[in-house]
Amino acid sequence: xKRHHAVVRITHWVNVIALTIMIGSGLRIFNAYPxxxxxxxxxxxxxxxxxxxxxxxxxxxxxxxxxxxxxxMMWVLGINGLIYLAFIxxxxxxxxxxxxxxxxxDAREMVRFYLTVRKDHPRQGKHNALQRLAYFAMPIxxxxxxxxxxxxxxxxxxxxxxxxxxxxxxxxxxxxxxxxLLVALTVGHIFMVFTVDPYSIPSMITGKxxxxxxxxxxxARPFVHLLPQPTQHEPxxxx
Amino acid sequence: MSRRPDRSDxxxxxxxxxxxxxxxxxxxxxxxxSGALGTLALAACDSMGPRSAKRVLMLxxxxxEKIERMLFHHTAMNVPRASAKAAGSHFPAYFISDTVPVWxxxxxxxxxxxxxxxxxxxxxxxxxxxxxLPRTGYRLDHFCVEGWTAVATRTGVRLADLAxxxxxxxxxxxxxxxxxxSDYHESWDIESAMHPQTIVVYAQDGHYLNAAWxxxxxxxxxxxxxxxxxxxxTRIMFLPERNGGYWSxxxxxxxxxx
Numbered sequence: 050x051k052r053h054h055a056v057v058r059i060t061h062w063v064n065v066i067a068l069t070i071m072i073g074s075g076l077r078i079f080n081a082y083p084x085x086x087x088x089x090x091x092x093x094x095x096x097x098x099x100x101x102x103x104x105x106x107x108x109x110x111x112x113x114x115x116x117x118x119x120x121x122m123m124w125v126l127g128i129n130g131l132i133y134l135a136f137i138x139x140x141x142x143x144x145x146x147x148x149x150x151x152x153x154x155d156a157r158e159m160v161r162f163y164l165t166v167r168k169d170h171p172r173q174g175k176h177n178a179l180q181r182l183a184y185f186a187m188p189i190x191x192x193x194x195x196x197x198x199x200x201x202x203x204x205x206x207x208x209x210x211x212x213x214x215x216x217x218x219x220x221x222x223x224x225x226x227x228x229x230l231l232v233a234l235t236v237g238h239i240f241m242v243f244t245v246d247p248y249s250i251p252s253m254i255t256g257k258x259x260x261x262x263x264x265x266x267x268x269a270r271p272f273v274h275l276l277p278q279p280t281q282h283e284p285x286x287x288x
Numbered sequence: 289m290s291r292r293p294d295r296s297d298x299x300x301x302x303x304x305x306x307x308x309x310x311x312x313x314x315x316x317x318x319x320x321x322s323g324a325l326g327t328l329a330l331a332a333c334d335s336m337g338p339r340s341a342k343r344v345l346m347l348x349x350x351x352x353e354k355i356e357r358m359l360f361h362h363t364a365m366n367v368p369r370a371s372a373k374a375a376g377s378h379f380p381a382y383f384i385s386d387t388v389p390v391w392x393x394x395x396x397x398x399x400x401x402x403x404x405x406x407x408x409x410x411x412x413x414x415x416x417x418x419x420x421l422p423r424t425g426y427r428l429d430h431f432c433v434e435g436w437t438a439v440a441t442r443t444g445v446r447l448a449d450l451a452x453x454x455x456x457x458x459x460x461x462x463x464x465x466x467x468x469x470s471d472y473h474e475s476w477d478i479e480s481a482m483h484p485q486t487i488v489v490y491a492q493d494g495h496y497l498n499a500a501w502x503x504x505x506x507x508x509x510x511x512x513x514x515x516x517x518x519x520x521x522t523r524i525m526f527l528p529e530r531n532g533g534y535w536s537x538x539x540x541x542x543x544x545x546x
Binding site: 070078079081082084087088089090108109110111112113114116117118120121124203204205206207208216217218221 | 341372380437
């Protein structure tokens with residue numbers, strides 16, 4: 050039994066490439082005017098007005114190059130996202146991702162476990178409560194990024210949409226925020242994969258996964274119990 | 289014919305070859321290889337990306353243009369936010385010449401705007417002629433390709449009115465706007481040119497244009513990005529084919545729609 054269906058694995062890696070290029074080229078576009086204020090105004094809510102993003106984080110070389118990449122890759126990102134969402138809806142994987150009843154309590158227990166307040170790993174299915182929340186939030190933030198992106202692409206032809214988001218300046222600000230949220234979710238995801246469950250990396254490539262090496266079986270928190278535990282089947286002392 | 293090293297061949301032969309000579313074991317080789325890959329990935333940042341992608345990018349651009357032209361509606365009007373402040377003197381000035389382009393009357397005679405190409409009656413209008421024509425004014429957003437916007441009131445003559453005056457022929461599908469700012473020009477699709485907010489502007493915020501903002505006249509429309517709106521206007525040509533443009537020939541989208 051594969052842990053992830055081939056469609057999920059392929060769309061995951063296509064998304065890695067598309068999102069990386071979208072963010073890199075987006076930051077290069079942002080650097081052409083690294084501020085949000087309308088000319089002759091000041092902007093309330095961004096502390097780094099007129100400070101460019103380091104060039105090493107950008108992609109596209111110059112404004113036109115970055116725009117060409119951004120407006121081509123948006124189709125890959127969008128279509129790939131639609132394939133993924135349609136697949137998990139039709140194939141049933143969405144059940145592993147939508148928040149269940151008690152998600153807040155379960156998430157709190159996971160945080161308590163990671164903070165070593167709680168000793169034993171909370172019981173989970175395919176994903177723990179924090180993963181569920183993150184993987185559920187990712188497509189929602191992705192959709193926000195797409196919608197705000199369309200709003201600043203066509204602020205005249207699709208003026209009602211842009212106005213709904215507070216006008217061009219605010220739509221551009223929300224577009225930037227949706228990028229920041231995607232980056233935050235991704236950084237958290239990559240950190241947890243490498244420090245808690247590196248054995249899940251092959252499962253996103255070949256689909257193979259050893260349940261006996263799962264974080265729950267290893268009682269693993271970041272950097273702790275990274276190696277499979279030989280004594281995992283013995284009952285904990287004192288229980 | 290271009291001779292390029294066969295990369296697939298390299299990928300098979302080179303690694304084991306290097307590993308052997310360096311006397312590395314497999315694990316150390318993998319570590320070194322992943323380090324090299326990381327360096328490569330870093331080097332790719334702030335680059336234009338692989339050159340072979342250019343054709344795909346151009347294909348995407350022409351596809352996007354079809355979608356943008358489908359989305360285009362004459363009735364979609366720009367109305368800046370009520371709370372937006374006019375940019376006033378903060379309105380940026382852009383031109384491609386080394387110094388602010390100024391029409392030199394002693395050299396070129398009195399400035400005129402020519403309207404020609406596929407028209408029944410070519411026009412040659414002085415600033416006074418333009419000012420005497422039916423006046424249109426809008427408070428409008430300016431959308432720069434760089435991402436900034438600025439609000440200004442633009443006053444002038446609707447291009448659709450000039451087109452009617454000149455008697456544009458049915459074969460005209462494109463419009464080229466030429467300037468005296470070096471060889472700056474940009475061509476548009478006729479649909480965008482005939483939008484009611486596309487204006488040959490001679491006044492901004494209630495005053496005749498100053499030299500920094502494109503005097504004596506410029507084209508302006510909120511349905512096009514800033515660089516499509518030629519300043520220092522000299523000639524408007526109605527054409528059967530598109531005629532590129534200064535920035536569109538240098539990598540920016542030709543359509544540049546908003």
